[in-house]
Amino acid sequence: MSQLEIFKVALDEEIGQHSYGSEPAELYEPIRYLMDLQGKRLRPMLAVLSTYLFTDHWQQVLKPAHAVEVFHNFTLMHDDIMDHAPLRRGMPTVHEKWNENTAILSGDVMLVQAYELFLGLSPDILPQVLKRFNKTASEVCEGQQLDMNFEKMREVSIADYINMIRLKTSVLLGFSMELGGWAGRAEQPVVEALYAAGENMGLGFQIKDDLLDVYGDPGKFGKQIGGDILSDKKTFLYLKALELADTAQKEELTSLFSDSEPDSALKVKRVTGIYNALGIKEIAEEEVKKYFEKAIGTIRELSAPDDRKRVLLSFVNQLWAREK
Amino acid sequence: MSQLEIFKVALDEEIGQHSYGSEPAELYEPIRYLMDLQGKRLRPMLAVLSTYLFTDHWQQVLKPAHAVEVFHNFTLMHDDIMDHAPLRRGMPTVHEKWNENTAILSGDVMLVQAYELFLGLSPDILPQVLKRFNKTASEVCEGQQLDMNFEKMREVSIADYINMIRLKTSVLLGFSMELGGWAGRAEQPVVEALYAAGENMGLGFQIKDDLLDVYGDPGKFGKQIGGDILSDKKTFLYLKALELADTAQKEELTSLFSDSEPDSALKVKRVTGIYNALGIKEIAEEEVKKYFEKAIGTIRELSAPDDRKRVLLSFVNQLWAREK
Known part of the structure; x- marks a missing residue:
C-alpha cells in the first residue's frame, strides 16, 4: 500500500468502527x-498528512481528525435542511429519509460528538486547538449564512464570493492542516503556514467544484452537470461572466438566472454558451491554478523532510486534478 | 444585597456584556x-452557588456558568422549531421572528459559543469537565427525541416519563452543580453528590412545572393555564391520572386527549375535573416534595460551611415554592 492508502485505511477504520x-x-x-x-x-x-510531516506517530491525530469529519458532516446535515436538498452523494438526505426534526436534533448531537472526539488530543494542546476550532466552526456558520444571503441579493462581487467560500469551505481545510501541525508538535509559524496552505487549497477546491458543475465529465462527476445553473447559484463562473459580459450578454444571463427559460437543458446550454464566448472556463482554471500553486509553494517551503512533503503534495495534486 | 442578589447581578453582567x-x-x-x-x-x-460552597473565588465559574446558559438557550431555540412553538417567555420564538433556517444556524453557532465559554475554565480541569458536559449535552438531545417519540406513542409509563425528563431537564441541572464543584476544586465524591442533588432537583422542578400548568395562579404563572392539556402533552399529572383512573375516567381522559372536545376552555375544565377527582394535585405535590427533599438532604450532608450551604438551600427552596 502507498502511504496515502495506509492513511485512508486507518481513517476508514477509525470512523467505521466508532459507535x-x-x-x-x-x-x-x-x-x-x-x-x-x-x-x-x-x-x-x-x-x-500534516501530522506525518513531523512525526511517525500520526495515529495520535486520528481521533481529532475524525472530529473534523464529524463536524463537516454535521454541517452537511443541517445545510441540506436549509437548502431543501433531496440528495446527498446520490442518496436521500437525512431530512428526506427521516424528517426535519430528526435532521436538526441528530445534527446537534453530531456537533457534541465532534467535541468529544477532540478530547483524544493531548491535554497540553487541547485548549489552543479548541479555541482555533471554535473560531473555525463559527466561521463555517457565517459562510453558510452569507451563502443564503447571496441567493436573495442582486449584486454580489467576486470579492464577496471569495470571502463567502473562504468561510464556508476553506477555513475548515486550513484548520485540518493546522490541527495536524499542532498534533505533530510543530512551531507556531509552521502551524500558521499549514493553515494558509489549507485555506488557499480550499479556495482552489471550491472554484474547481464550480468548474466541474459546468464542464465536468457526466460519466465521472457524481452530480448532475449544470446543477448550479439550474438552481441559479451565483458561482465564480457566473459572477466572472457577469463582470466580463457586454450589455446584451449581461441581460441574457440575468434573465436566464431569473427563470425566464423553463426548458432546463436549454437553460444550461444557453448559460454555458455565454461562459464559452467569454472564456470563463480558462479564467476559472487559472484561478484554481493560482490558489493551488500558492498552497503548493507554502508546503514546499515548510521545514519538514522532503519525502513527507511529497506524500502531502501528491494528495494536493490529486485534489487539483480531480474530475469528481 | 443578599448573596443571591450579588450572584444574580454578576451573572447578568457576565451575560449582558458579552458579545x-x-x-x-x-x-x-x-x-x-x-x-x-x-x-x-x-x-x-x-x-x-456550588462553587461558592468551597471558595470565595466564585467569579472563576462565571464564564463556564454562562456556557451552560448559552447551551440551555440553544436547546430552546432548536426545540421551539421542532415543537412549532410560536412564543417563548411571551415573545415570538426565533424561527417565528426570523425564520427556520436562521433558528437552525444561529442555534448551531450558539452551541459552538457554549464550548468557547468553557475555555474560561482552568486547563487542568478542562478535559474532565468537557467530557462530562458532552455526555450531558448528548443526554439532553436524547431527552428531546424521547419527548417527541412520546407524542406519537399510545402507552407511556411513569418510569419512561421520569427517564425522559431526567434526560431532557435534570441532567443539565446536575451538571451545573457538578461544574460548580469542579471549579471549586471539590473532591470527586463531593462533585458526584452535587450532581445527584441537581438531578433530583431537576425532577422535582419539572413535575412542579407540570403542576403549575394546571394549578398555577393565572396572574403569576407566565404561560397560559392548561397549555399542556390543550397540546395533549403526556405530563406526570396525565400519566398518573391514567394509572389511577377507573374504566370510565380512563376512556374520558384518552378521548379528551385525542381532541374529541373542540372547546378548549371546556377541555381544560373536564381534564382538570378528572385530576381533581383522583387527587392528582396532592400526589404530584408529594412527588415534587420527594425529589426536592432528596436534593436538600444531599446538600445538607455536604462537607462545606453551613452558611454557604444555607445560601444554596434558600435558592433551592425558592425553586420548590415558585409560582411561576
Missing part, C-alpha cells in the same frame, strides 16, 4: 448513515 | 435576542 451511540435510534442512526455515505475524507486526510 | 459576534447580523442577533428574554438563570446560578 456514535444507539438509543434512541432516531437520534443516532442518521449519524452512521451520513458518515457511511463515504465522502472524500478530505479534511481528516489533510490532518493526518 | 456573541456581529456579522452577518442574521446569525448573531437571534442569540442576543433569546439570551435577553431573561429566564430564571437557574443553571448558571446553581453553578455559582
Whole structure:
C-alpha cells in the first residue's frame, strides 16, 4: 500500500468502527448513515498528512481528525435542511429519509460528538486547538449564512464570493492542516503556514467544484452537470461572466438566472454558451491554478523532510486534478 | 444585597456584556435576542452557588456558568422549531421572528459559543469537565427525541416519563452543580453528590412545572393555564391520572386527549375535573416534595460551611415554592 492508502485505511477504520451511540435510534442512526455515505475524507486526510510531516506517530491525530469529519458532516446535515436538498452523494438526505426534526436534533448531537472526539488530543494542546476550532466552526456558520444571503441579493462581487467560500469551505481545510501541525508538535509559524496552505487549497477546491458543475465529465462527476445553473447559484463562473459580459450578454444571463427559460437543458446550454464566448472556463482554471500553486509553494517551503512533503503534495495534486 | 442578589447581578453582567459576534447580523442577533428574554438563570446560578460552597473565588465559574446558559438557550431555540412553538417567555420564538433556517444556524453557532465559554475554565480541569458536559449535552438531545417519540406513542409509563425528563431537564441541572464543584476544586465524591442533588432537583422542578400548568395562579404563572392539556402533552399529572383512573375516567381522559372536545376552555375544565377527582394535585405535590427533599438532604450532608450551604438551600427552596 502507498502511504496515502495506509492513511485512508486507518481513517476508514477509525470512523467505521466508532459507535456514535444507539438509543434512541432516531437520534443516532442518521449519524452512521451520513458518515457511511463515504465522502472524500478530505479534511481528516489533510490532518493526518500534516501530522506525518513531523512525526511517525500520526495515529495520535486520528481521533481529532475524525472530529473534523464529524463536524463537516454535521454541517452537511443541517445545510441540506436549509437548502431543501433531496440528495446527498446520490442518496436521500437525512431530512428526506427521516424528517426535519430528526435532521436538526441528530445534527446537534453530531456537533457534541465532534467535541468529544477532540478530547483524544493531548491535554497540553487541547485548549489552543479548541479555541482555533471554535473560531473555525463559527466561521463555517457565517459562510453558510452569507451563502443564503447571496441567493436573495442582486449584486454580489467576486470579492464577496471569495470571502463567502473562504468561510464556508476553506477555513475548515486550513484548520485540518493546522490541527495536524499542532498534533505533530510543530512551531507556531509552521502551524500558521499549514493553515494558509489549507485555506488557499480550499479556495482552489471550491472554484474547481464550480468548474466541474459546468464542464465536468457526466460519466465521472457524481452530480448532475449544470446543477448550479439550474438552481441559479451565483458561482465564480457566473459572477466572472457577469463582470466580463457586454450589455446584451449581461441581460441574457440575468434573465436566464431569473427563470425566464423553463426548458432546463436549454437553460444550461444557453448559460454555458455565454461562459464559452467569454472564456470563463480558462479564467476559472487559472484561478484554481493560482490558489493551488500558492498552497503548493507554502508546503514546499515548510521545514519538514522532503519525502513527507511529497506524500502531502501528491494528495494536493490529486485534489487539483480531480474530475469528481 | 443578599448573596443571591450579588450572584444574580454578576451573572447578568457576565451575560449582558458579552458579545456573541456581529456579522452577518442574521446569525448573531437571534442569540442576543433569546439570551435577553431573561429566564430564571437557574443553571448558571446553581453553578455559582456550588462553587461558592468551597471558595470565595466564585467569579472563576462565571464564564463556564454562562456556557451552560448559552447551551440551555440553544436547546430552546432548536426545540421551539421542532415543537412549532410560536412564543417563548411571551415573545415570538426565533424561527417565528426570523425564520427556520436562521433558528437552525444561529442555534448551531450558539452551541459552538457554549464550548468557547468553557475555555474560561482552568486547563487542568478542562478535559474532565468537557467530557462530562458532552455526555450531558448528548443526554439532553436524547431527552428531546424521547419527548417527541412520546407524542406519537399510545402507552407511556411513569418510569419512561421520569427517564425522559431526567434526560431532557435534570441532567443539565446536575451538571451545573457538578461544574460548580469542579471549579471549586471539590473532591470527586463531593462533585458526584452535587450532581445527584441537581438531578433530583431537576425532577422535582419539572413535575412542579407540570403542576403549575394546571394549578398555577393565572396572574403569576407566565404561560397560559392548561397549555399542556390543550397540546395533549403526556405530563406526570396525565400519566398518573391514567394509572389511577377507573374504566370510565380512563376512556374520558384518552378521548379528551385525542381532541374529541373542540372547546378548549371546556377541555381544560373536564381534564382538570378528572385530576381533581383522583387527587392528582396532592400526589404530584408529594412527588415534587420527594425529589426536592432528596436534593436538600444531599446538600445538607455536604462537607462545606453551613452558611454557604444555607445560601444554596434558600435558592433551592425558592425553586420548590415558585409560582411561576
